[in-house]
Amino acid sequence: MSTSGWQFIDQNGTFRLSDPENSNYLYFLLLNEAGMMSSITPTSHGDAKTGQNSYLLQPVSVEDLHNTRSARNFWLRINGNRLWSATGNSAEQTSRRLTADKDVVSLTAGLLWQTVRRVDPESGLQADITSFVPATQDQVELMRITLKNTGAAALNLTPTAAIPIYGRSADNLRDHRHVTSLLQRTTCTPNGVIVRPTLSFDERGHTVNKLAYAVLGVDEAGKAPVGFFPVIEDFIGEGGSLDWPEAVAAGLTATQAAGSTVDGYEALGGIRFADVELAPGEERSYILLLGILQGEESPAALLERYGSADGFARAQAETQAFWQSKVATLAFETGDTRLDGWLKWVTLQPTLRRMMGNSFLPYHDYGRGGRGWRDLWQDVLALLMMERGDVSEMLLGYFGGVRADGSNATIIGSQPGEFRADRNGIPRVWMDHGAWPLLTTRLYIDQTGDLGFLLREQAYFKDHMSHRCKQTDADWSPEQGTLLCAADGRPYRGSLLEHLLIQHLTAFYNVGEHNTILLEGADWNDGLDMARTRGESVAFSALYAGNLNTLADLCLALAGTGSADVELAAELSTLLEAVDFDSIENKRQRLQEYFGQVRHTVSGIKTRLPLAELAANLRQKADWLSAHIRKQEWIEAGEGQGWFNGYYDDDGQPVDQITASGARMTLTGQVFTLMCGIASDEQARKISAAADRHLYDPSLRGYRLNTDFGELRLNLGRAFGFAYGHKENGAMFSHMAVMYANALYQRGLVEAGWRVLEGIYAQSQDFAASRMYPGIPEYFNPRGRGMYPYLTGSASWYLLTMLTEVYGVRGDLGDLLLAPKLLNSQFDVDGQATVLTLFAGKNLRVTYKNPQKLSYGQYKIGAVSVNGQPFTAESAPQGVKIKRLALESLPEQVEIVALVISKEPPSGD
Structure with missing residues (x-):
């Protein structure tokens, strides 16, 4: 199994990736329960918003991540004559990206924060940019830029933050983009630039705006900037651009000071900090706050909380602890630390979707939230x-x-x-x-x-x-x-x-x-x-x-x-x-x-x-x-294969069938006939064999949603207007694939079920193919790229299947059932497999011990201990049951150890 790309560096899901900017569609997600939602790439592209009608940064779709120049940027004019972007967003750095002279870049990320380290090979200037959305009630994104001189000579630097402020509804991206800029009222404050539009133009009509959009900055000592560039066109200059702006290239002075106002132009969080000299080995940090303020809310409160080195560090620690707490109650110890780390990110995904819905990320560029x-x-x-x-x-x-x-x-x-x-x-x-x-x-x-x-x-x-x-x-x-x-x-x-x-x-x-x-x-x-x-x-x-x-x-x-x-x-x-x-x-x-x-x-x-x-x-x-x-829907295909018809089209014809041009088969048509016991045991085996033949794609390590019907199918759905292998037309669609695995497990086809689950993991973690951070995507396209990451119902089903079927830890009308379906390969080198979960208000740690290295079908549950004491559990189908009353009498932390022993040989001849 390929383990290229990112590598986990601890037990908390933190991973590191070299050259992250070499993947065009890669982005990370930052958010909090207050409704602040950001997407951010290794080059700080992406957007930030609290809803469809309140975008702080310009809304982006996935193609914009490499097409647009509008991004979070932090410029350094080095020694008075050279431009360098700490985020990598200069025209000159872009031109070097595919050469041997490129910046040296690595990304380190965790739950939910990212740090990108970028080193300029010419000057030795190193920039570490850490970004996160604090786990508070503030609608703000925080950035800390730490500059370090790793070279042999002193560096004279002129730092300038440049973050375009969009400040309006996503509808206005192409609907009255210029007209809505006329609504902007831009003010320079002692620490930054605030835009407060007079009105909001969106589907609700023309309404009085009650939001302010702010980009604020301080240095590590809490000192304010020395000047501002509040208007994009003034900053870039005639003939300039956001990736080569005149204000930085020509070393222009920031003439706008606190109290300056500009009305009716596209705004910029352009913040000039005082010149600084960095001796070899010396560091200097700057903190940026990208916030959305309600009503007359003052930016002073945000600066007080986050506008210092201590405030930033405290918020980061609290945010990391918050997200770790979200995944601490369900964890798997498989013996494969890479799989364990990947599962930690999958465990987070249902929470992310509950908070974000299915919108507001670069791939999820549809809908209006919810x-x-x-x-x-x-x-x-x-x-x-x-x-x-x-x-x-x-x-x-x-x-x-x-x-x-x-x-x-x-x-x-x-x-x-x-x-x-x-x-x-x-x-x-x-x-x-x-x-x-x-x-x-x-x-x-x-x-x-x-x-x-x-x-x-x-x-x-x-x-x-x-x-x-x-x-x-x-x-x-x-x-x-x-x-x-x-x-x-x-x-x-x-x-x-x-x-x-x-x-x-x-x-x-x-x-x-x-x-x-x-x-x-x-x-x-x-x-x-x-x-x-x-x-x-x-x-x-x-x-x-x-x-x-x-x-x-x-x-x-x-x-x-x-x-x-x-x-x-x-x-x-x-x-x-x-x-x-x-x-x-x-x-x-x-x-x-x-x-x-x-x-x-x-x-x-x-x-x-x-x-x-x-x-x-x-x-x-x-x-x-x-x-x-x-009786009616079964298709007998011969050679030990068969499947159920899953649909009838608008002409009343079956969709799944064997035609002169080959087999037509849908995965969805098999999942619920298996899961609900409609398929006989013999039919279940035939379905598995047919899916292996017609739907399994070894290049994707998984099962496609359907075979290629080879026609538009206007009598069935728009899916067949998609190119085959994409989205709902035959992609390796994670959600239905995981439900297929769940169904196979329920029918006792454990090896086939694990093949599905392991394949999704293997494809996801193979960065050279999937080009995605840890987690499960909505689907994989024909080239193997993971599409629509983070927000997918497949995460819930993957976790449900792992816990209740693979590890067999599940409820039965309130009682706890232990009925594992683990293969020998899923026990670690010590013959153990462990899962942590919540049940009956208790933190359960369930460990199966398999000293004989038995596989599913060969073992049963033998001795059981609870918190180190022998426990007599009731016999249950394929496992044992612990009554709820017994669990409720136990302390909050419950450790259950179940010994896996060989099944007794059947009696008789």
Whole structure:
């Protein structure tokens, strides 16, 4: 396995990379919980913002990282005649980058900070630039530039910071870029430049601006600058540019002082510091603050907190400790320190996406912030494994986005449980959206044992849409609000179990001509968006079938706690009463009948249903749908291979099939038939063999999302307009690949499952191919480059699979189950494998000892000790169980050691 590129230098995820600027699309992420979000490259390109309408630095897409000259810069005029950029952003340095005379550059980065060291080979001047966003309530990015003379002769330096201040909405990048510069009111303060636009032009209209954008600076002793260049065009001069500005090249004096104002021009955080002489070995540091100020907030408070060597160092230490605490509760000790370090970054990723959504990074150059419905639920998967806080209130709030027709709100506010009506048109319906809440809820219940959560009540979302967004409710008006009401006008509330039932029962009846669930606007694969009439998703029909079984299990478990029956909306009886499941027309009519009952209001009447009866009803539907898929959708390919059709297109034709031109296969079509037990054991083995043959790409070390269909497929989705191997058209897409691994593990195909997980890691950490920092990307393009890093749901699923399947540490209705599926190669040289996680409010350290070097299938759990004392655990399938009551009586730190022993030989001949 290649280990080129970055190398970990400690146990905290800190890594070092030489020549980082030789990778054009490389960027790092800096942010805090106050909403400051920055992207930064090894040459300090990137942007900084708090939202779509408040960019401090110019918004960038990934191509801008090497195309634009607008970047954070710190200039040095050396000995009065030579220009050198401490960030590498001079025209002269760029021209030398691919020659033997280039600067010597290395990057060191950790959670979440980076330091770039750059050495000028001619003068010996060394610059260390450390950047981070402090883990405070301040919306500020900090930079410290430390200059050191490593040469033999003294150096006379004139330092000048030059950071263009964009100060407006991202919309204005091409919409009224010049006109919005006329709004800028720029003021020089004793320590920097502040821009306070008069108005904000964005989709909200012309509104009074309440933000100020600041670039401030001090030297290590806290001394203020000696002058300023507040206007870009004055700084660069006629014929000059940001990578060769006249003000520095010609040694111009900074004539603007504190109190100077300039209105109506593109602004620059141009800060001139006093000349300095550095003797050989001498150092000098400068601190820059890039901040967004609210209302009349003064920059003085920021300078007081961060504008000194001690303040900067203290903030950096606190920030590092904050991010380390985020990953300390889930850690893996695999015996491979590189894998352990990589997993630490993967562990951080769900937190990053929860804070940033799917926008605001150079690859994620779409959307306007916030998260999607699917993201809400998947990000909680990792929270349940990592954070102590009670997530039940968060989950309860999320259920408030469910409509009574089984669809959900798609405009999600910034506050937990905040959903908004889409008044701009008919929104898309993703047919898979109803499935994800149950997956997360089941994990929550398994982790906590809180079956009563299912009986908590929540309102339903209501807007002008009805009939799964195919019709509008003419009786609704915005003044009525976004809560579904009963006939008496009061907001209606139903149990969370009722919400889940509505999501799954409406899906069950919402079928196409092949009696599987309609694709509607798309499913998880957002690119399958052009089969809205006749398209069907067999793939997610399988997940809904599995979920119906899960709901049945939960109903029986709830009955076991003493709840004999459950109260449900009277309208649900329409979806629970008997109907001929084989009759597509009958199912459609039944669904339309229900839609009519909940179009504007509900009756408010509730009926009681025995939980055992409800479970049997759900099981009947699950069994029918599973058998239907198993019988109708299986493709027997011969040579020990086969797979399930995953979709029907808008012409009603199966997408997965064997044609004269070859096999057509989708990975998504296999994942949930495996995961939900629809595929038989024999079929599971055939699916694995077929995926190895048709979807595995050794050059990417992983499984593609689909084979090359070789045509545009306007009857299926825009994905097939993408070049093959990119995005949703056959990329090695991490999210579905990880779910495939999870499904393989659940079916006992452990070696095949580990091949998927190990392949993603191997490709990610191979810097020569992936060109990315540690972590898991959304996908790998055909050249092996990791695309869309940091913000991907695959991180949560990777961690979930590692913890609950590979290490087998998971909950079972609140009890702790230990059922490892570790291969011999996954134990270290001492025959041990360890994982740290949270469970039952305890910090667990679980170690499996395998002195006989057995592999999965050869061992079982033998002796168990808890905090050094022998412990008698209950036997469980493939492992042992520790009751929650026993765990709750233990101290906060719990160390569990389980001995792996050989399975007893079977009795008899």
